[in-house]
Amino acid sequence: MILLSIALLGINTAAAQTIVCSNKGVLLNSSSPTKSEICVNYRECITIPADVNASEITLPFKYVVNQHVVQWRTIINSKQETETIICPPGEICSKISCTFCAEFFGNPHCFPQLAVGIMAACLSLMIAPILMICYFVTSSRKRRHHRKEGPDNMKPRGSQGRQLERIFALHPLRSKMIVFTAIMACLTSEAEACVFSHNINANNTVCHKTNNSDNCRQIQETTITLSERRPEACFRLRNANKTVGSIEVRLQHVVLSCNPVVLFYTRDVNIITESAKRCHLAGSCTSQTCSHTRRTTRIPELQDTYDFPGVSKCTTSCGGIGCGCLLPMPGCLFSRTFAQPRNSKVYRVFHCPTWEESAMIKITHSDATGKRTTSVVNVISQTTKVSDYVNITLEFVTSPTIPLLSSIFLQAVNSSSSEVSLIGNDDVFALRCPTENSTSNVTECIMEDTCSCSPTETDANCQCRNLNITERTNSVDSRLPLSSSVLYLQDVHGRVQGISHESVADLTIGTSVQYQTDSLVDYMNCDISATPLHGCYNCLSGAEVIFSCFSKQPIMVEVNCERHMFAAVCNSSTSHTAVTIHATVPKFKEACWVQCGSSLHNITLSGVLAYHASWIPSNNKQGNKHANYIDMFNYPNLEHLLDVAMENWKTAVTTIVAVAVFIGVGTLMIPKLVSKLVC
Secondary structure, X not given: OHHHHHHHHHHHHHHXXXXXXXXXXXXEOOOOOOOEEEEEOOOEEEEEOOOOOOEEEEOOHHHHOOOEEEEEEEEEOOEEEEEEEEEOOOOOHHHOOOOOOHHHHHOOOOOHHHHHHHHHHHHHHHHHHHHHHHHHHHHHHHHHHHHHHOHHHOOOHHHHHHHHHHHHOOOHHHOHHHHHHHHHHOOOOOOEEOOEEEEEOHHHEXXXXXXXXXXXXXXXXXXXXXXXXXXXXXXXXXXXOEEEEEEEEEEEEEEEEEEEEEEEEEOOEEEEEEEEEEOOOOOOOOOOHHHHOOOOOOOHHHHHHOOOOXXXXXXXXXXXXXXXXXXXXXXXXXEEEEEEEOOOOOEEEEEEEEEEEEEEEEEEEEEOOOOEEEEEEEEEOOOXXXXXXXXXXXXXXXXXXOHHHHOEEEEEOOOOOOOEEEEOOOOOOOEEEOOOHHHHOHHHOEEOOOEEEEEOOOOEEEEEOOOOHHHHHOOOOOEOOEXXXXXXXXXXOOEEXXXXXXXXXXXXXXXXXXXXXXXXXXXXXXXXEEOOOEEEOOOOOOEEEEEEEEOOOOEEXXXXXXXXXXXXXXXXXXXXXXXXXXXXXXXEEEEEEEEEOOEEEEEEEEEEOEOOOOOOOOOHHHOOOOOOOOOOXXXXXXXXXXXXXXXXXXXXXXXXXXXXXXHHHHHHHHHHHHHHHHO
């Protein structure tokens, strides 16, 4: 534990030298001579140009409202430097950096008067033109009616009023806005959290007596489905209608490990072309020389180029005195394009036709005294991992189609540091070696003819295509690790691994937990409280609440709520238990109660949650359905908007009156100004 604390302290100290958490993202403290990259939660990345001075990098609002991981990396002299920090969630309102955006209007409680004023002004400006059009149309009809009927045949005023009512009366269901508002106001569903999704009851218990004590073992097997959207499953251990422990199974990552197939080996080379002009019958030039020259033909005039693999060519050239030859016969232009290594690094080019699927699982067991035991296991697909408390079998992994898994990779095999990069479809390697040993003697390798030549009278001007490997491996755009919204690619001890954000793992959990019945404590009093919820609603991250519980002896208590149940650990040092709740309403409130010993504690879970406009599209094309606790269309909660508007009704009325006065004055003054200018 002490070593872990020192390591974390060292990480934070090092991270402070380059990046630190800030109010709206991260603060870049120093500049880099090369291009760098900042990624949040291994999903979204921002590229920073070289030599940028210290500045604050604004991160997406949907990440900063919860705890998030920020990674900075750059490549200097082929060495990759990375720093990773964990930023805590901050005050939601201070992280809104825009005015006319979804986050501003979706969280009106942050700036209530300004938000209500802007919305009232916009609403007035939208309604005012409609009212003006209706006014002018009605006035025009009224004037035509007066001219047609005359003053003596006018209809009674009451009849005219009824006619206007018929004109403006609309059925409520004909208004799409009214129907939309009514539907959205009804979208107030209850929250979901990582509650006890599975019970292990006494009828699944096997006990035997030892020294006047019952040693019992809970046995149960169940199948669960976990993903990054729903990563937890909580098991409650019950005895005599009491909770005697819990097991939490959390999916940390779905890992896809590459099973590589090497295509060829290569080196970073310069493509050089040398040429030599010979007249007819001079040197090796004859009338049949060019027609018999092949790519591997040895040309005596270019003997010094054969220390490297290359391509030989011969084209006819001019002859005669005008070209410096005695005979009026065509001469020969010999050329050879060869690959000369730039350095001693050797690279292998490979792809991954298959990927080994595994799941990184974190298992946390809490006994009746509140003692927690945590272990992390890696379970390969179709295998079982046996631990002290559970047996976990990874039945199968379901993943969407990820084109990045079909990429071709470039890896340095004789480098002390990790150098794995992605290769594009248009990249060309001029030098190809069949084995790693052949790269030390490049004459055993083959050079691809990737050149387009335009020969002159004395020289062969060639333009050759070849990937600059050094430049590619020194670019943060292609060097691993790479982050995307669906996959995080990294190099782990020379093996390419991908962490899939969209995969779903089906697990079979076999529990086998032992406890002693005489050690169960159910008479100890406790003191428990809960923090306000902090986080977002209608989002994948959810909101977090922390229970703080004190008791003289370690115990575990049940937190029973209206729709949920949690377990909290109590001890003499005031234990803290964090729970994540996925809510779909901004104003979350739920009554809970805790029975410990002879005391009953009433707790209210409440808090105002943040809204961020993360549009969640349908995933049917990938064959991977999203979790059902997230609304497909992430609109802000209209009930919350109306509550804030009613609390600040004076601001709304003042704004509407001001806009109405402005429009009224403009309507009366503009015709007079136009008439004066025209006349």
